[in-house]
Amino acid sequence: MTDTIAAIATPFGSGGIGVIRISGQQSFDLAAKIFSKTPADGEKKAPQFISHRVIHGFICDGDTTVDEVLVIPMKGPRSYTAEDVVEIQAHSGTIVLRRILDLLFKLGARPADPGEFTRRAFLNGRIDLTQAEAVADIINARSDSSLKFAASQNLGLLRQSIQDMISVLTRFLARLEAAIDFPDDAGAFSYTSQDKTTLQSVADKIEGLIQQHKDACFLKTGIRLAICGEPNVGKSSIMNRILEKEKSIITAIPGTTRDPIEDSLTIEGIPFVIVDTAGIHQTDDLVEIIGIEKARDQIEAADIVLYVIEPGRPFPEKSVSKILPEDKPVIFAINKMDLIDELDLPQLPQKYADISPVEVSALTGKGINTLRTRLLETCIGNLEIGDDAVIPNLRHKNALAQALGHMTTMMDGLEKGQEEETLALDVKNCIDHLGTITGDTAPPDILDAVFNNFCIGK
Numbered sequence: 054m055t056d057t058i059a060a061i062a063t064p065f066g067s068g069g070i071g072v073i074r075i076s077g078q079q080s081f082d083l084a085a086k087i088f089s090k091t092p093a094d095g096e097k098k099a100p101q102f103i104s105h106r107v108i109h110g111f112i113c114d115g116d117t118t119v120d121e122v123l124v125i126p127m128k129g130p131r132s133y134t135a136e137d138v139v140e141i142q143a144h145s146g147t148i149v150l151r152r153i154l155d156l157l158f159k160l161g162a163r164p165a166d167p168g169e170f171t172r173r174a175f176l177n178g179r180i181d182l183t184q185a186e187a188v189a190d191i192i193n194a195r196s197d198s199s200l201k202f203a204a205s206q207n208l209g210l211l212r213q214s215i216q217d218m219i220s221v222l223t224r225f226l227a228r229l230e231a232a233i234d235f236p237d238d239a240g241a242f243s244y245t246s247q248d249k250t251t252l253q254s255v256a257d258k259i260e261g262l263i264q265q266h267k268d269a270c271f272l273k274t275g276i277r278l279a280i281c282g283e284p285n286v287g288k289s290s291i292m293n294r295i296l297e298k299e300k301s302i303i304t305a306i307p308g309t310t311r312d313p314i315e316d317s318l319t320i321e322g323i324p325f326v327i328v329d330t331a332g333i334h335q336t337d338d339l340v341e342i343i344g345i346e347k348a349r350d351q352i353e354a355a356d357i358v359l360y361v362i363e364p365g366r367p368f369p370e371k372s373v374s375k376i377l378p379e380d381k382p383v384i385f386a387i388n389k390m391d392l393i394d395e396l397d398l399p400q401l402p403q404k405y406a407d408i409s410p411v412e413v414s415a416l417t418g419k420g421i422n423t424l425r426t427r428l429l430e431t432c433i434g435n436l437e438i439g440d441d442a443v444i445p446n447l448r449h450k451n452a453l454a455q456a457l458g459h460m461t462t463m464m465d466g467l468e469k470g471q472e473e474e475t476l477a478l479d480v481k482n483c484i485d486h487l488g489t490i491t492g493d494t495a496p497p498d499i500l501d502a503v504f505n506n507f508c509i510g511k
């Protein structure tokens with residue numbers, strides 16, 4: 054890891070400024086060779102690099118000035134990678150940045166692999182694996198809530214929580230091992246009620262994290278909302294109103310929407326994926342039948358369903374009870390409220406009496422904000438994620454599930470008075486699985502899987 058790597062750290066294309074990042078033992082020397090305090094045609098002046106002090110000057114290629122730049126030298130370990138790092142802030146244009154980079158390559162720097170700067174920060178112990186993953190999550194965050202969780206993971210909250218559990222288990226393991234190694238000194242291993250409470254609380258904590266993962270999947274991928282109902286009730290009109298754009302085709306002809314139409318938006322920072330579907334009813338039209346099949350699939354895949362009805366039509370109780378899922382939240386909306394006065398409101402059947410329908414008019418926009426609020430309330434009510442929550446990703450969740458398996462086996466074994474060797478093995482396995490989360494015990498293929506998701510320059 055002694056070689057020096059370089060890459061463009063900003064997105065490709067034209068922009069205000071672009072940053073080139075260099076990391077490794079030679080980064081100060083290499084930067085000094087292409088940098089001058091004065092333009093190339095004057096007398097070249099070698100720079101005085103002082104760590105963490107910005108210096109102004111020019112990047113020179115022989116007698117040509119390539120660009121006027123600002124340079125930030127950072128002596129390790131006080132840097133992103135914990136190695137010597139130099140950042141060159143140049144004008145952002147693909148050609149300019151490429152030329153500076155090529156100068157560095159000619160002098161012996163190596164092109165950085167995707168995520169290699171962050172990988173070095175991890176290998177040099179500045180951050181753990183969960184923090185490295187958080188860096189990628191911050192870059193890829195598409196909503197306020199996913200950014201918030203990534204930011205707290207970047208601060209090391211998940212790392213702390215895992216390390217706390219590992220140290221509890223390590224202390225317990227030490228006692229088991231003492232009993233194994235020195236049976237005479239330590240006597241038989243004694244399992245106290247205090248141990249039981251401590252171990253149970255570790256198991257509960259692991260379970261809690263697994264649950265947080267499940268809850269937060271919603272927030273990362275977006276909560277899927279399927280809009281469904283009979284033809285022509287105004288499903289597509291409501292979809293467009295919520296999105297505030299003309300996404301779905303609206304006509305007075307029943308059966309307009311066939312293929313599901315999907316779009317995403319955030320409501321107060323919570324990401325949603327909204328799907329408009331074909332009106333569901335009895336029909337012989339082949340295209341419509343296929344559309345209705347797809348609508349059912351969408352309802353199946355949704356986290357929450359918006360069922361639209363309109364005044365003046367009998368409530369389609371039979372088809373509703375066939376279509377609507379028992380296991381997910383449903384919101385009813387009565388659309389076209391502009392057409393009637395309050396007294397003509399359609400009555401929902403007894404079964405749905407405790408869900409008050411939201412009255413809207415997609416035509417005038419009335420009630421759409423109430424509908425948005427209801428959507429939020431319905432979803433947030435089902436999530437139990439606090440503000441300071443740490444949210445494990447899928448990789449963490451799988452490791453947690455493995456760790457929990459060993460915890461459970463071990464705690465059963467303790468109750469049954471199983472021999473210390475077997476118990477110790479389960480504790481070790483549990484610690485190892487937890488360790489893969491922070492990277493303490495992560496095999497190389499896990500590291501590759503994590504860092505291969507990064508972009509170049511990160």
Ligand SMILES: Nc1nc2c(c(=O)[nH]1)N(C=O)[C@@H](CNc1ccc(C(=O)N[C@@H](CCC(=O)O)C(=O)O)cc1)CN2
Nearest residue numbers: 072074105125127130131132133134135140179188511
């Ligand atoms: N110009 C620039 N902006 C950037 C970054 C960068 O690398 N360069 N970052 C890159 O992602 C982010 C900031 N993250 C950073 C994280 C740690 C350190 C760092 O040098 N840490 C050292 C020293 C801290 C200190 O001097 O007090 C450390 O933690 O030991 C720098 C940036 C976003 N903005």
Ligand SMILES: Nc1nc2c(ncn2[C@@H]2O[C@H](COP(=O)(O)OP(=O)(O)OP(=O)(O)O)[C@@H](O)[C@H]2O)c(=O)[nH]1
Nearest residue numbers: 284285286287288289290308309310332389415416
């Ligand atoms: N008066 C009034 N008309 C509406 C309202 N919402 C929709 N419409 C009209 O109702 C008709 C059907 O609207 P769509 O949004 O296409 O209905 P849909 O449920 O998507 O219909 P399908 O895709 O055929 O199932 C159109 O002529 C709309 O202009 C409303 O709130 N008030």
Ligand SMILES: [Mg+2]
Nearest residue numbers: 288289309310
């Ligand atoms: Mg439609």
